[in-house]
Amino acid sequence: MAQAALEAAEARFIANNPLSKKQHELAVGALPGGNTRTLLHTSPFPLTMKQGKGAHVWDEDGHKYLDLVGELTAGLYGHSNPIIRQTILSTFDNVGLSLGSTTVQEHKHASLLCSRFKLERVRMANTGTEANMHALAGARHYTSRRKVIVFSGGYHGAVFSFPAGKAAPNTVDKDDFVVIPRYNDTSLAMNTIKSTPDLAAILVEPMQGAGGCIPGTKEFLHAIQDAAHEVGALFILDEVMTSRLAPHGLGVELGLKPDMVTMGKYLGGGLAFGAFGGREEVMAVYDPRVEGSLAHSGTFNNNTLVMSVGYKALKRVFTEEACGELNERGDRLREKLVEVTKGSKIRFTGRGR
Incomplete structure (x- = not known):
């Protein structure tokens, strides 16, 4: 009975979406599996969206949908916010897209991020994945250690994923990660932290996203923060998704004081963006004026369009009150x-x- 219902539903889906089906068949000729973002693949084929306006999207076959996905928070502003539109146009007309230099725009956005999320210093990147990658590299440099503790169900970017208690096959530096099999298990976390040699950092989401939107308890998060400092490791809070859950980020709401925080998604105003920041002493590992500091390159790290749009979106649209x-x-x-x-x-x- 269930199989028959499933087959009937699939047949209706195929019949109702011929243009999406046709586009998928074309796309597989240039893209492995027909896409460049695995999360969006569905069988027998994914819907191909044509347009977004306000809080709605339309597919190639003309069907209208209420967009409740919001690009996993990256699309928090909807598809046609007038302030964001005007900022894009004014930046294009009056500033330029990529000036190949330090700019006023990157300082303004950095200052706003520091003020809003209680950071002493911040550096920009292009994605949340990059933000976590650079934060981990900085932690390893700062502590002269390699190991990083994460939690089962944790997702820290495209190449830092830990489903089902182990690193995903595409996780980089897999041998450097110690995966604690249960999130929110304070006792297990304490035992693992204290028994892990060469520990550079603990990387944790204050609410797991891909793991099922599981909020971390205040007791659990404070305990692992304190334990990290007891063993000389850094406490890194991944707020790529959760910084939107409170006016100053979920970590501040919970009274946490992480050594480093990683952010991204909506903070680019709908454009590709990532950032990592924290204590001045820790972030100095990326200060080019300091001998022996790490290089942190990226052609589009301070792209003027993203800096301008991200600043205006956070300053005028997603205010603390909003x-x-x-x-x-x-x-x-x-x-x-x-x-x-x-x-x-x-x-x-x-x-x-």
């Missing part, structure tokens, strides 16, 4: 969903939007 209001609405929606599904096998997890 952040609070959005997350309150998200909490209310989740509470209602929990109530209406009580007694079923459906579960809703997370916090905020």
Whole structure:
């Protein structure tokens, strides 16, 4: 019965989306599997989107959808915010896209990030993956150690993924990671931290994203932060997704004081962006004025379009007040969903939007 229903649903999907099917068949001729972002692949073929406007998207076959995905927070501003549009145009007309130099725009965005998220210093990157990569390299340089503790279900970027208690096949430097099999298990974390030699850092999300939107308890997060410092390791908080969950980031909301914080997604205003920051002493490992510092290159790290759009989006659109209001609405929606599904096998997890 279930198999027949599944086959009927698939047949309806194919019949209703002929142009998406045709586009997929064309795409596989240039892209492995027809795409360049594995997460978006679905069988028998993914929908091909044609346009986004406001909070909606349309596919090639003309179907309209309410966009509740929000590009996993990178699309927090929707598809046609007027402030972002005007900033893109004014930057293009009056500044230029990539000046190959330090600019006022990168300083303004950096200063706003430091103020908003309580960081002493920050450096820019192009993605959350890059932000975590550079943070880990900095931690290893700062401590002269190699090992990094992470948690099962943790996702820290395209090549830093730890599902089912082990590193994914494409994880880089796999042998340097110690994966704790249970998130939020304080006792297990303490034992592992204290028994791991050569420990450079603990990398953790204050709420696991890919792991199922599991919020870390305040007790758990403070315990591993304190334990990291006891053994001379750095505490790195991955806020690539969670910095949107409170006006100053979830870490500040929970009273944490990480050595480094990684960020990205919506902080580019809808454009590709990543950043890592933290204590001045730690971030000095990337200060080119310091002898023996690490190089941190990237042609588009300070791209003027991203710097300008990211700054305006955070300064004028996703203000502290807007952040609070959005997350309150998200909490209310989740509470209602929990109530209406009580007694079923459906579960809703997370916090905020």
